[in-house]
Amino acid sequence: MKIVTVAGTPSSGKTSVIIHAMRHFIENGKSVSAVKFDALDTMDDQIIKEKLNIPTLKGISDYICPDHFYVSNLEEVFLWGENNNSDVLVIETAGLCLRCAPHITGIMAVTIVDNLSGLDAPKKMGPGIFHTDIIVITKSDLVSQAEREVFKQRIREVNPDAEIINVNGLTGKGSLLLKRFIEGSDDIESMSERELRYSMPASLCSYCTGEVRIGKKYQSGSVEKIV
């Protein structure tokens, strides 16, 4: 089974890009399954199901950090994909804060970033950009050729090795290249004992456990001060 983890900023077009790339696999007679992780609620799994008619699974993290929830469920998701006899399993992450990159060593990692997010975005996105195999740039049909090139160059500075692809989330133009790269990735035999490419942030303080009041006396655990 090929596995691909997809990360990216909110509204960058993760789901649209996934739909276009997976459609190429389906046209080739491959069976595809998709998992969507999110924090509060998402319709993405339904959208994928309607457009592609494939098995989908939704993981809502609720009060837990969505990326911690994601990593705690990777084995379960892997088994679910196997049980569907999937040739390709797509795992779409929540795409909220940019502190971590939910990518896994040895498993095809795709990060999606949109060309409208400003020329400094590649630096701000940190591990999402430097710990990934493929960077998909969306919405580049809306910006000048020069800004495309500068944006791409900025990504290159952060990650010199990743493949960089432009995909139009609306028309799917460019999604073929993405499909070809995923097709060329290794088959994954198991999820257990693999490692995240980048550690997740430490978070164990009173606010993690539901505290809402502001003030020193309510703060315990790992608390650091700005000044």
Add this chain to the structure above:
Amino acid sequence: MTMSNNLKITVSGGFNKNGEAESLSELELHPETSLAVIGPTGSGKSEFLSDIEQSASKDTPSGRTVIIDSEGVDFACEGSGVIAQLSQKMSFIMDGTVERFLNLHAESRNKGGNGLILSTLEVANTLCGEPIRLNDPLHGLSGGQSRALMIADIALISDAPVVLIDEIENAGINKLKALSVLSSSSKLVIIATHDPLLILMADRRLIMKNGGMESVAERTESEKGILEKIKEMDRYTERVREDLRFGVYPLSSAEAVL
């Protein structure tokens, strides 16, 4: 850039919308030439541009194969920087001046020097009516100025040897000069258009029909005569337009003469 010198695009035919083999089975394109892609709406112009952009390999709806190579070295994807694009719906999103924009782009291409920035601006200003200044904010440029700056920037700063243009006819720029600026920078220009002037400006035209490449036609000597005539009409329209824009009233009788 050396890769543009021997660059070649080979398009091998696929199928039209009825699933029949395309009438034109192979098309070869070289730098310093221009190709107009023509045909009615729905004939497959955008699909053709898209196939080139994606280096189709029998895996797009057309079933075409596109090979972009230079002396056997394959440039498999758009990501390799072979292709620059220009379309009506592009805009600048950067917050800054024209100068900063051009500098940023030049730096990202490892080019520099005030000379390049100034000559790019100079070229841009030959394409649009109102002059662009270095310290103008990018977002304050008019539609025509923006398009003019994009074209000059692609011609002079971008390294991409192939330029794909999707309909720039209504951009408010001197399209005649625009096309010659791009082709004179030793680029291969492929333009999907309905504009007779742009079509006849191109060395060759690819005629699309029902999703398939129907034929490719070289511009004939007598068509060059027609081109001259259309150019004259274009200049005429331009002159009248400028007079009207600058409030000339009434238009002089000399203007009745084409």
